[in-house]
Amino acid sequence: MKSWWLARAGGLAVLLCAQPGWSAPGASPAPGGDDGRIRIQLVSRDEVEISSEIGAKIASLPFRDGDAFRSGQTLVSLDCSLYAAQLRKAQAEADAATQLKQVDERLSQLHSIGEIDVDEARAKAKASAAEVAYMQATVHKCVISAPFDGRVAKRSAAAQQFAEAGKPIMTILDTSHLELKMIVPSKWLAWLKPGHPLTVRVDEVGKTYPASVARIGARVDPVTQTVDVTASLDGHAPDLLPGMSGWASFANR
Secondary structure (H helix, E strand, O other): OHHHHHHHHHHHHHHHHOOOOOOOOOOOOOOEOOOOOEEEEEEEOOEEEEEOOOOEEEEEOOOOOOOEEOOOOEEEEEEOHHHHHHHHHHHHHHHHHHHHHHHHHHHHHOOOOOHHHHHHHHHHHHHHHHHHHHHHHHHHOOEEEOOOOEEEEEEOOOOOOEEOOOOEEEEEEOOOOEEEEEEEEHHHHHOOOOOOEEEEEEOOOOEEEEEEEEEEOOOOEOOOOEEEEEEEEOOOOOOOOOOOEEEEEEOOO
């Protein structure tokens, strides 16, 4: 008898949790409201941790937390005087190897040296050219440029600090392309398709913006019967930032 009452109570709790807009006392509000609105959060389409591919001292970090930058601007400059010297040395050795190859090829035509000597000179010239290309690629990595327009979210290093290869120096966000993340009932898939229009009212600025569905999740959560949806804003909204939240309303439901 006791187990029967427990089963009944458990079933009632499941039914209550399934009601639109219901949430347990002290819990976070459910993502969907009774009026069909859906809670959303703004996220950056691209968030990148900038790190160095080589070990070197940081010469300069021109941008600080919150600063805006344009694509192609220098985010990090490394002190690569040692690598630059190695490049000059490699170029000098490559020039000498090229001259030796040319001389040996001429002597070979005059039958003054054997073909083996010529092959060795050619191989040395190729190896020297490869070393130059390697050092040129290394020196090129001494400057890290912005891959897109955005803002600095966090600096993890400072000028004059040694940058270890692969260790984050800063985190940047693409604030010009914001997306809306939301969770909707899976039964909405009967009418919700990519391109479906919606409007979103952002709490922090108190404004409403047009948007449209960009992507729908690849699977339905079997427990909550919900699916992830991503929408994109129609047009540029410079007053919006990642992390802001609001409510989405869908047209022609």
